[in-house]
Amino acid sequence: MKITSNFDSGNIKVLASNEPLDIQLAINNDNESEFFQWFHFRLESTPFLQHKMQIGGLEKSAYPEGWDDYQAVASYDRQTWFRVPTSYENGTLTIDFEPEQSHTYFAYFAPYSYERHLDLLYWAQSHDACEIETLGETLDGRDISLLTIGEPEEGKKKIWITARQHPGETMAEWFVEGLLHKLLDDEDPHAAALLSKAVFYVVPNMNPDGSVRGHLRTNAVGVNLNREWAEPSLEKSPEVFHVLNKMHDTGLDMYLDIHGDEALPYNFVAGSEGIPSYDARLESLENDFKAALLTITPEFQDEFGYPKDAPGEANLTVASCAVGEAFKALAYTIEMPFKDNANLPDPYYGWSDRRSYQFGQDTLAAIVSVVDKLR
Template structure:
């Protein structure tokens, strides 16, 4: 048997591989920070053998509560991913038991979204007559920070910003963007057409390509949690935020969405802006309309479960959606999707996955359209 992870987003440490029933593993930390929970590796030579894989340091993961009711994902072709039913957290260890049908099988924390797929996505978008792909600048390690612009500049168009994958291990976020873009750039979709006519959309599919390629959970190549950098981004250590914020100041922002995944909660939900200083009654009404519109079109979304007030404390205005709400006074939300399954609409075979994330992204056009109907016909400064 052999375990390998020397590929895009691969991450694992192998302690022992002598016995299929006693494979000992460790979750690998981010390259420059002590966060670990993401894993992605290939097991070779175990077809027909019952294997028992133990992740010894699961208790010290970034979110150990996330292991409760979690099920590992696996794939033979890296296209179709399924959940391993016999996944359990016991005595501080994550245990996965599985009998592979083939000699090559991949295991991951969640369905991966590779950098190659990201490049394919931006290349496909660049061929659309409705979009442009622009370069905002370079990441810490010199990768391109891609910005997708949809719409033609004209007076009164509302600037809408959507960013994803500040935390690179939250791959469902880029699946979401792919689904949103597929619908938004569909020439036959009347809602997409109207949105393209009335808004300027600025979309960053992957805020953290360095971390994504490295197989990091939460940080960029310099060890920075990008979603704690928005108040005073460092142009050297967190250029990704610095560059996006700089462009946002140039364009203005009339609606902001930051797309994430949550390790612990098995729900789709928004983190809202009530705690942001200066949050007005007008902003509250606009936020409520947006949330109501999303709930009306996606049964996967719910409003009962979410983050408790005060969760972010003094860090509040270092977070993207909270900083944007404070700076621009617009509807500014963080969308969270589960790493596990969606408890209100569970799927025993795949749990929450890339396909469901894509459908949720496509559904986001409906509340966006409603927001445009209620927004002033001018760009906000």
Template structure:
């Protein structure tokens, strides 16, 4: 008997009918307290050897319908190795066409990053280096810890580098990115990392939105807040995660800020800066240009031709993390975006853009940071 289930960490789907493998009918499930719907993660059992067509019938009404064109769903038989499967979109229904080779197969919008793996990330970082300190910032409405890793010892003259990820919980590539960055930053034999830690203290929040992550939300926390529109005036009642991080930033100062995200529609890795801020300075412009030039040298997966147009967010601009931080601290501040699809310039059809490629991309940003470091004091 066919069965679809999603009662697990980050699971999300609504089942309309799963009696016929050739016409399994599904709907995207919206975030628990908002109308955003795009993320899915579910398990199909009882379909080994059957030619299945899984129809997500409300894809055309999703948060980002342009995201389905050229997109292929990911699947796994063991939740460790994920691969892309044949998919198509007719403007309304998104279809997954797949013949499972196992009694159970998991499908997802992107390779998931579980709350359990987050715990392993924190524990691993603490066990690898004596220079890592865990700073619990608060307890979320659902009872999860909001974790900050401080790496390096504060000292006069040291720069403060802030990196946050997964404000939007469905953008799981962001925490994969942080995992790769941390692995290399904590490698005592990595010359770039040693150079950075001589001059900088890193403040890393690997998951800004643990409630939304576990609930299987696309963009919001348990209270229905899109955290990346809360930076202008966060409140304990609606966006405590942003409030706590902002308070810590104001205490430490910020010299570099990176906010890690994923984009549904654009098949490229790119950055978005603070050009639309009225306070955007010549120094910030020079730092942005130097950072981009350096990252192009360190990663062929990075590009600067495709991205967001300046002024895209209009009156919301200073409610976004990157713009608020850039305005408040006058620092180098960038949003980093990765694709849910694949990189159009360097595709890998079997896996698309995935967790491992995100990890490697995260590692590569350390080279760009190290290259721009001398300019921070110029």
């Protein structure tokens, strides 16, 4: 029997693995950080033999409440990820599983590999409407890549989308993949309508270093990028530094920052009602966008989410608040669950890569309802 995480986005620590029914594991912290929650490993063992894998110490994880009612995902082919019997008690996550193959992958959510990220970038570049630009380098020397989609013209709106500031929130890049496939479909009516009126600026992965390292929340040096938007630096957060500079170069009329939430089993948005410049215009745009999403997809809801900030009390180090304030623009954080969508549960897959992909396409369609009103 062997357990390894020596691959892209792998993360696990083997404490004991002598018996299939007594496999003791732990999750490594993000580098130079106290955050940990993401796991991704491979089990090599005997098919049709019952295994009990216990991941301990989770009472000190980044979001202990995220383990309640959570089911881990597994895959034999690294393409289809399904939920497996999982329980949580007293800081220990227990996965009970009888593999059908000799090698099985397990993860916190369906992984989105760095190679798939590169494939997405260069698939997009092959379309006439899209250009790729390297804005700078991460601390580990990886590219910070921007896709520009549409022909910049006088009067066109500028719509920015970023994903995976928190690298373990892989559903965010699945979302972007779905959005890009729809936006670059020459026969899609929503794409045609939007590209006649807007240019899209898309960063599919804000944090490639953390993604490859198997981090939950931080970059190569343990910095939470979504707390760097007030004063980003080349020394600590070049990812935010370069993207924010580019936003100021292009201008911005709408911004969506794509995330995943460990605890809440719903899709929801978090707005910028606490920023100093929030007014009736921004409130109307927010309401129109939410109404469109509610009409387009039953995966979205507006009952459960984060508490709203009081007027003037927004955290301006957070991307959606900082950008909303700087550009006086519609700016939303979009959150998806690591668990299942409690309103539309799927016991076999839960909330999944495929549903994230579709939600990205549905969200693109919802932008049609607000694009004419952005300025």
